[in-house]
Amino acid sequence: MQWFANLENAKRLTLKDFFLALGAYHIAILVTYLVYGFDLNFYDINYFHSLIAIVYFNNLLFFIGYLAQKQVTPRFTRNMLNLQVLHGMFIYLLWSFILVEQRVIALIFAMVVLSFLYSNASLIQSFLATLTVSLIHLGTFYVGTSVYSHPGTFNEELLYTFTFFATASLISIVLHRLTSQLEKRASKDYLTGLINRRAMTKLIEEEYHRNQRYKGNSSLVMIDLDNFKLINDHHGHKIGDEALKYVSEKISIDLRKNDFLARWGGEEFLLLLVGVSPDNAEIVFERILNHLRQSTFDFDDCSVHISVSAGLVGLTEFESADRALLEADKLLYLAKKNGKNRIVTQKNLREGTL
Numbered sequence: 001m002q003w004f005a006n007l008e009n010a011k012r013l014t015l016k017d018f019f020l021a022l023g024a025y026h027i028a029i030l031v032t033y034l035v036y037g038f039d040l041n042f043y044d045i046n047y048f049h050s051l052i053a054i055v056y057f058n059n060l061l062f063f064i065g066y067l068a069q070k071q072v073t074p075r076f077t078r079n080m081l082n083l084q085v086l087h088g089m090f091i092y093l094l095w096s097f098i099l100v101e102q103r104v105i106a107l108i109f110a111m112v113v114l115s116f117l118y119s120n121a122s123l124i125q126s127f128l129a130t131l132t133v134s135l136i137h138l139g140t141f142y143v144g145t146s147v148y149s150h151p152g153t154f155n156e157e158l159l160y161t162f163t164f165f166a167t168a169s170l171i172s173i174v175l176h177r178l179t180s181q182l183e184k185r186a187s188k189d190y191l192t193g194l195i196n197r198r199a200m201t202k203l204i205e206e207e208y209h210r211n212q213r214y215k216g217n218s219s220l221v222m223i224d225l226d227n228f229k230l231i232n233d234h235h236g237h238k239i240g241d242e243a244l245k246y247v248s249e250k251i252s253i254d255l256r257k258n259d260f261l262a263r264w265g266g267e268e269f270l271l272l273l274v275g276v277s278p279d280n281a282e283i284v285f286e287r288i289l290n291h292l293r294q295s296t297f298d299f300d301d302c303s304v305h306i307s308v309s310a311g312l313v314g315l316t317e318f319e320s321a322d323r324a325l326l327e328a329d330k331l332l333y334l335a336k337k338n339g340k341n342r343i344v345t346q347k348n349l350r351e352g353t354l
Contacts, residue, residue: 015066018059021084024113025055028095031109035102042100042150051094058087073209085117089132097140100150103157107137107164111171118172119179126172134165189263191241192248200262200270207274208321218315219281221271222328223251226307226340228267235302242299243306250295254288269308270325278314278345285310285343293341307341317346 029052036045062084069076096106110133118126141157144150187199195203207218225231225247232240244267251261251269264270273281289308297304311331318324327346335344338354348354 017081018062018066018084020116021088022059024116025059025091028109029055031105032095032099035099035105040102043098047098051091051098054094055091062087075209075213081120085129088113089136092133093136093140096137097144100144101152103137103141104160107133107160111164111168114168115171115175118175123172123176126176127169130165130168130172133168134161137161137164192245192263194248194269195260195262197262197264197270200260200264200272203260204272204315204321204325207272208315208324211316216275216316217277219273219276219278219312220315220324220328221273221281221285221310221312221343222264222325222332223269223271223308223310224332224336225267226309226336231304231306235304239299239302239304243297243304246297246299247292247306247308250292251288254284254291270328272315278312278317278347281312282343282345282347285312289341289343309335309340310343311335312343312345314346 032048035041036048062080065080092106092110096103099106114126114129114133117129121129138157138161141150141152141154145152145154187195189196204220207216210216211218225243228240228243231243244263248261248263248269251271255261255271255273258274259276260272260274262270262272271285273284276284289310292307293305297306309332311328311334313324313328313331315321315324318327331344331346331349334349334354335342338344344354
């Protein structure tokens with residue numbers, strides 16, 4: 001089982017989602033067996049056993065697909081999620097058709113399952129999923145009554161469907177708002193208002209894979225305030241906090257909307273310049289350095305000249321995003337070692353121009 005122990009963390013998380021979905025199917029299976037146990041079924045139980053076989057076979061294919069993937073990318077995760085949603089809709093169609101008189105149970109269960117989907121989908125996707133379930137419910141009723149002599153009245157089913165659609169839509173709106181608020185709080189640095197390390201790590205991974213796929217060119221800049229400990233020691237931690245906010249604002253002025261600046265930790269910042277080569281990124285950051293050199297941080301009775309040092313790398317010049325971050329950190333150390341208030345690039349190393 002060593003192969004399983006070596007799975008990436010991302011793959012482990014994806015597999016957890018897979019087993020959660022499989023658990024939902026088993027709840028549906030248990031409920032249906034209760035229906036048969038109370039003799040409330042229209043069809044023979046063998047129809048349902050065939051449906052269970054389809055569920056297990058298809059989910060086995062999903063499981064093999066997860067394990068066969070050597071590297072979990074955002075695209076792979078999205079594709080597998082979409083396949084699972086389509087599979088779930090197909091199983092719901094068959095399950096709803098078999099239940100016949102107890103199909104309202106399928107609607108209730110669908111609402112519970114969809115609530116999990118809502119927290120990971122946009123409002124439009126949530127609306128489409130709710131609409132699809134509603135149409136499946138009415139469609140199976142129509143086919144069942146008109147072709148297979150299923151019992152039931154259209155007005156009753158229409159009432160059930162409308163109640164489901166209205167309630168599920170309201171739940172999706174509420175969950176989407178709550179999820180959005182939580183994501184914003186979880187991704188923001190409380191002091192500077194920049195995105196935090198967790199959110200930036202995710203963005204870098206996505207940009208790395210995007211650059212690999214489309215042969216793009218983006219750059220990372222690891223930034224550190226010079227002599228920050230002296231600022232804290234001489235002026236107090238309150239001034240130090242204000243200095244961090246001041247630097248984040250100064251750097252942000254020269255950035256585009258599709259660039260990302262994060263507080264990486266302590267007095268360190270990380271800059272992701274999307275679609276910018278290392279040579280052009282160096283020009284951008286030299287401009288930022290000049291702006292800092294020409295300005296003064298003033299707060300209360302304090303007036304301080306603040307400078308930063310930085311290490312710059314091309315994001316896709318390494319075998320992984322983690323390796324690129326490590327190299328940027330090494331270049332930052334060299335910038336500190338060689339006088340501070342400067343940026344060091346891989347080009348500087350190659351040409352010996354530190």
